[in-house]
Amino acid sequence: MQSSKEDIRGFLHLCAKYAEDSLTRKRRRGDSEAEISSWENYLKFTQHTISEINQGKLDHWMKHLSSDDEWRPSPTPPPTSSPTTSTTTSISNQDTDKSIAQTMVELKELEFMPRKFLIDGLIGPRPLAIASTKSNAGLNNLAGITSVCVVSNQPPLLTISLSQYLDGRPRDTLTNLRENGKVTLHILPPTQEMAEITDVVSKPLPRDVSEWDSLTLSPVESPSGECWPPLLPKSVAAFECQVIEILDLPKDGVAKLCVLEIERVIAAEKIIDMAKSGSSIATLCQHRTLRIGPSPESWNYLCDIF
Structure with missing residues (x-):
């Protein structure tokens, strides 16, 4: 094949x-x-x-390339309920003394979409951000990001994963980061308007076209100066970050892993105080593949350390 x-x-x-x-x-x-x-x-x-x-x-x-093969492609991903390598085991639940059936799925046996739905469905909700960058030519760019991860508090480091467009061209966010190393990650309120904005700015555009042109919101100059990307109005908070390193993924992964240092956080004083005191702040998140919505919190538990 x-x-x-x-x-x-x-x-x-x-x-x-x-x-x-x-x-x-x-x-x-x-x-x-x-x-x-x-x-x-x-x-x-x-x-x-x-x-x-x-x-x-x-x-x-690829299994059906013969001209006399009557199989017809379908837009629906192939079924994944019975992977050939799945096995069922029993794990004892000490609290209830009952046996719970467990299914083991080998991800290397799954094709792209079933694998993506499985991972997105279980690892979530994930924080959703809109990244603001600026090219050296001065063109502003926006993009939805669902791979933001805090990897260190001292120093304050985040990682994001940036892939490529369908035509193989690197995402403009990645190109701009390589040019000047600056990105502002906007944490978003859980509103329908912001979900729609995220959808709009995540669509691929030519390199010389700005996503801001598709919005009714106007960019706001950063208080850090013109060298930084503009701010997105109505955001909960903005993290101004500097690129530390851009890494290749192993096993021929298409995306690049960007390690970012948070230089400053920009938000309303009330939001800053709430975050520093440990209060919960409602934000927009990714829930499963292609779905975004509010961060749920029906209850919480205070840990001694994490």
């Missing part, structure tokens, strides 16, 4: 290159908008297909 997969990927790359060159010629000639639009759609679809092959989403298609 690997040989077929590489051949298909190489062929699609050639198709994408041809479509890009064709679009250049058609725009130069002044061809009709309908003709140009059809080629743009073809290019986007081809790039999307390449991305799905790279991520392993279409691996199960």
